Amino acid sequence: MLESFTLAPGFRAAATACGLKTSSAMAASSLDLALVTAEAPCSAAGLFTSNRVKAAPVLYDQETLAQNAGAIRAVITNAGNANAVTGEQGLADARQMAALTAYGLRCQPDQVLVLSTGVIGRPMAMDKVTQGIAVVTSPAAEQGAAVAARAIMTTDTRPKTAMGSATIGSAQVTVSGFCKGAGMIHPDMATMLAIVTTDAQVAPDVLHSALKAAADVSFNRISVDGDTSTNDTLLLLASGVSGVAIGAGSAEFAQFVALLSEICTSLAKQVARDGEGATRLIEIVVSGAEDVAQAHTVANTIAISPLLKTAVHGGDPNWGRVLMAAGRSGAAIDPNRLTLAFGPPEREIIVLRDGMPASYVEREAAALFREDPVFIRLDLGLGSAQTTVWTCDFSKEYVEINAHYTT
Amino acid sequence: MLESFTLAPGFRAAATACGLKTSSAMAASSLDLALVTAEAPCSAAGLFTSNRVKAAPVLYDQETLAQNAGAIRAVITNAGNANAVTGEQGLADARQMAALTAYGLRCQPDQVLVLSTGVIGRPMAMDKVTQGIAVVTSPAAEQGAAVAARAIMTTDTRPKTAMGSATIGSAQVTVSGFCKGAGMIHPDMATMLAIVTTDAQVAPDVLHSALKAAADVSFNRISVDGDTSTNDTLLLLASGVSGVAIGAGSAEFAQFVALLSEICTSLAKQVARDGEGATRLIEIVVSGAEDVAQAHTVANTIAISPLLKTAVHGGDPNWGRVLMAAGRSGAAIDPNRLTLAFGPPEREIIVLRDGMPASYVEREAAALFREDPVFIRLDLGLGSAQTTVWTCDFSKEYVEINAHYTT
Numbered sequence: 001m002l003e004s005f006t007l008a009p010g011f012r013a014a015a016t017a018c019g020l021k022t023s024s025a026m027a028a029s030s031l032d033l034a035l036v037t038a039e040a041p042c043s044a045a046g047l048f049t050s051n052r053v054k055a056a057p058v059l060y061d062q063e064t065l066a067q068n069a070g071a072i073r074a075v076i077t078n079a080g081n082a083n084a085v086t087g088e089q090g091l092a093d094a095r096q097m098a099a100l101t102a103y104g105l106r107c108q109p110d111q112v113l114v115l116s117t118g119v120i121g122r123p124m125a126m127d128k129v130t131q132g133i134a135v136v137t138s139p140a141a142e143q144g145a146a147v148a149a150r151a152i153m154t155t156d157t158r159p160k161t162a163m164g165s166a167t168i169g170s171a172q173v174t175v176s177g178f179c180k181g182a183g184m185i186h187p188d189m190a191t192m193l194a195i196v197t198t199d200a201q202v203a204p205d206v207l208h209s210a211l212k213a214a215a216d217v218s219f220n221r222i223s224v225d226g227d228t229s230t231n232d233t234l235l236l237l238a239s240g241v242s243g244v245a246i247g248a249g250s251a252e253f254a255q256f257v258a259l260l261s262e263i264c265t266s267l268a269k270q271v272a273r274d275g276e277g278a279t280r281l282i283e284i285v286v287s288g289a290e291d292v293a294q295a296h297t298v299a300n301t302i303a304i305s306p307l308l309k310t311a312v313h314g315g316d317p318n319w320g321r322v323l324m325a326a327g328r329s330g331a332a333i334d335p336n337r338l339t340l341a342f343g344p345p346e347r348e349i350i351v352l353r354d355g356m357p358a359s360y361v362e363r364e365a366a367a368l369f370r371e372d373p374v375f376i377r378l379d380l381g382l383g384s385a386q387t388t389v390w391t392c393d394f395s396k397e398y399v400e401i402n403a404h405y406t407t
Numbered sequence: 408m409l410e411s412f413t414l415a416p417g418f419r420a421a422a423t424a425c426g427l428k429t430s431s432a433m434a435a436s437s438l439d440l441a442l443v444t445a446e447a448p449c450s451a452a453g454l455f456t457s458n459r460v461k462a463a464p465v466l467y468d469q470e471t472l473a474q475n476a477g478a479i480r481a482v483i484t485n486a487g488n489a490n491a492v493t494g495e496q497g498l499a500d501a502r503q504m505a506a507l508t509a510y511g512l513r514c515q516p517d518q519v520l521v522l523s524t525g526v527i528g529r530p531m532a533m534d535k536v537t538q539g540i541a542v543v544t545s546p547a548a549e550q551g552a553a554v555a556a557r558a559i560m561t562t563d564t565r566p567k568t569a570m571g572s573a574t575i576g577s578a579q580v581t582v583s584g585f586c587k588g589a590g591m592i593h594p595d596m597a598t599m600l601a602i603v604t605t606d607a608q609v610a611p612d613v614l615h616s617a618l619k620a621a622a623d624v625s626f627n628r629i630s631v632d633g634d635t636s637t638n639d640t641l642l643l644l645a646s647g648v649s650g651v652a653i654g655a656g657s658a659e660f661a662q663f664v665a666l667l668s669e670i671c672t673s674l675a676k677q678v679a680r681d682g683e684g685a686t687r688l689i690e691i692v693v694s695g696a697e698d699v700a701q702a703h704t705v706a707n708t709i710a711i712s713p714l715l716k717t718a719v720h721g722g723d724p725n726w727g728r729v730l731m732a733a734g735r736s737g738a739a740i741d742p743n744r745l746t747l748a749f750g751p752p753e754r755e756i757i758v759l760r761d762g763m764p765a766s767y768v769e770r771e772a773a774a775l776f777r778e779d780p781v782f783i784r785l786d787l788g789l790g791s792a793q794t795t796v797w798t799c800d801f802s803k804e805y806v807e808i809n810a811h812y813t814t
Contacts, residue, residue, distance in 0.1 A: 120727020320527020
């Protein structure tokens with residue numbers, strides 16, 4: 001499956017190892033440098049972390065996209081060092097990574113975007129990076145999107161890829177992307193790094209609107225540990241080689257957003273399922289809300305509750321913790337209107353109806369808490385808005401991974 | 408030490424076991440019913456959970472204090488069942504617990520406050536409770552504040568008590584209390600259950616002001632897991648037997664608040680240190696803030712970060728995670744003005760100065776992260792306000808405890 005993974009027409013990928021992954025927690029792959037190239041200058045859009053402490057590549061990419069979103073040629077990504085809290089030198093290093101990549105690809109530095117993930121507060125080992133970029137921009141690099149998806153992993157246990165096509169207008173449009181996640185995962189942004197490509201023909205501002213719409217139903221709906229990284233970045237590149245033009249507000253735009261949302265949702269769910277130490281995906285649906293914002297407030301508070309996440313890990317259908325989280329969310333819920341069900345809709349078990357414990361077989365509810373995914377569906381009984389968020393269970397391995405990340 | 412623990416003059420305590428603690432996670436003591444009695448009707452004040460889903464005893468106590476805060480005779484507390492999300496029957500059960508206690512003590516039901524802690528959403532085993540209250544109100548019960556402090560424990564590993572005295576006005580005033588914590592610990596309220604007694608003579612409204620002021624610098628400054636219980640309650644009872652009257656706004660009031668704050672801070676820190684699975688206390692000081700609210704926002708976000716808490720657990724001085732948490736807190740910090748130190752002031756190691764990594768010996772910083780308590784001091788460089796919060800590290804045992812709480 002993974003080996004057949006490709007980017008959208010008009011894009012290629014390669015990867016190499018240059019020795020940046022020093023922690024045993026990141027040893028799943030020694031590949032640590034990934035390059036995505038567009039065969040010709042392409043449209044690009046990006047969404048970035050809301051954290052006030054932004055890594056150097058985030059600042060660099062924001063500046064670059066503001067000036068040159070219509071003519072991007074490449075994205076260079078390293079794993080192992082986040083290049084965050086590294087001051088002026090960090091910003092200079094991010095610029096240098098772009099310049100080195102541009103040199104290898106024979107394009108301009110402001111046509112290159114830079115992504116970094118890994119440890120915060122360490123200077124980039126630019127000797128290694130320099131050598132790595134020389135390799136990854138040459139035929140000597142390992143080729144293919146599958147290896148690039150592996151190279152950007154840190155504590156991820158598996159690569160995360162998604163691709164899909166749809167007929168839009170007169171022709172087929174492809175959207176294909178890969179991402180990495182694992183820790184510090186929380187809206188907004190929910191992913192640490194994601195690169196999505198398409199062969200649709202889309203102007204940068206329209207591309208940005210489409211990306212924002214897709215992220216709102218995907219990457220901004222997942223949580224691993226409530227923490228938001230300094231580096232979170234979601235990039236979308238559009239080559240246009242399909243010949244299908246996507247105009248703002250057109251029927252094609254809606255179709256494109258739908259396809260893009262599907263791919264982004266697939267990637268986001270892969271991130272949630274592969275949260276650090278996670279063993280299962282948890283899908284939380286909050287319905288009957290007064291509005292979507294209220295549904296989100298409740299769903300997110302449930303999704304970040306360590307008590308709920310550990311209960312799922314233990315297969316303990318401790319629904320009191322769902323109520324506790326909903327109650328502390330700040331949303332104006334009415335405890336007497338809450339109805340809570342576990343399990344997929346077709347064989348749900350209602351554990352609470354209109355605020356009162358329902359009668360059910362504890363053993364059967366516990367069985368639903370040991371499935372993957374685990375479904376938690378809370379109806380607030382106040383209105384008709386609803387939302388879905390995804391998270392993962394919370395295991396001892398999360399602690400193990402994070403107690404010894406830098407050492 | 409614990410065996411010599413007593414309540415303030417004018418109060419007595421007793422405890423018994425009636426079989427409510429069914430989970431192995433709560434097996435530290437089989438005692439599960441505690442009674443605090445005032446020798447004569449006393450003043451009382453209470454602070455309660457901000458969770459929208461409030462347990463039955465919380466609703467009952469709020470109603471009782473609104474009507475009868477000047478003539479309280481007793482507090483009956485059970486551990487093992489939270490009597491939360493139990494509907495009308497739960498409220499009837501809380502009232503019945505008060506009535507049974509009043510019967511045993513020969514006072515009125517509205518002179519009795521009720522506290523419950525334990526599993527959510529299970530009906531109270533009122534047969535056991537009825538028998539237990541008959542025992543605990545009789546001479547057959549185990550006597551003393553030390554046994555009462557043990558009886559209210561759930562996943563606590565040790566009882567939490569504090570007492571102190573000061574000369575206020577013409578005579579000595581004593582404040583003495585005990586509490587239980589462990590999980591679902593987060594402002595406001597931070598403790599699950601606390602009962603504090605004093606022999607000062609204070610009217611209920613003044614007592615409430617004093618309690619609020621003390622809680623703001625103690626119980627509302629601790630976090631174990633970011634979750635807020637349905638049952639959190641802090642009660643303060645004043646017997647008046649010292650003869651020292653505390654008037655609103657008086658010099659005595661200030662002295663009383665200082666003494667009360669000292670006792671509440673001691674109890675709160677004991678709760679943080681004994682967080683579920685915790686091995687060490689973490690003291691987080693945020694200074695240089697524009698105002699206290701900003702300092703709190705940053706300090707609380709650091710205190711609830713699972714990434715930071717696991718790093719402390721592993722003795723990994725991963726200061727990037729402190730920055731990450733500060734950055735995502737929502738406070739308008741400036742990354743270039745941050746200065747971060749680890750360790751107690753007299754032998755601190757500065758790891759970040761004005762936003763740039765400082766030079767220090769990693770091994771020495773790691774050693775500070777293995778001490779107890781661990782000190783984390785972040786200066787925002789924006790103003791002169793500061794605050795302190797306490798939390799604990801995050802271990803595999805937290806997961807173990809919470810994965811199998813009800814089963």
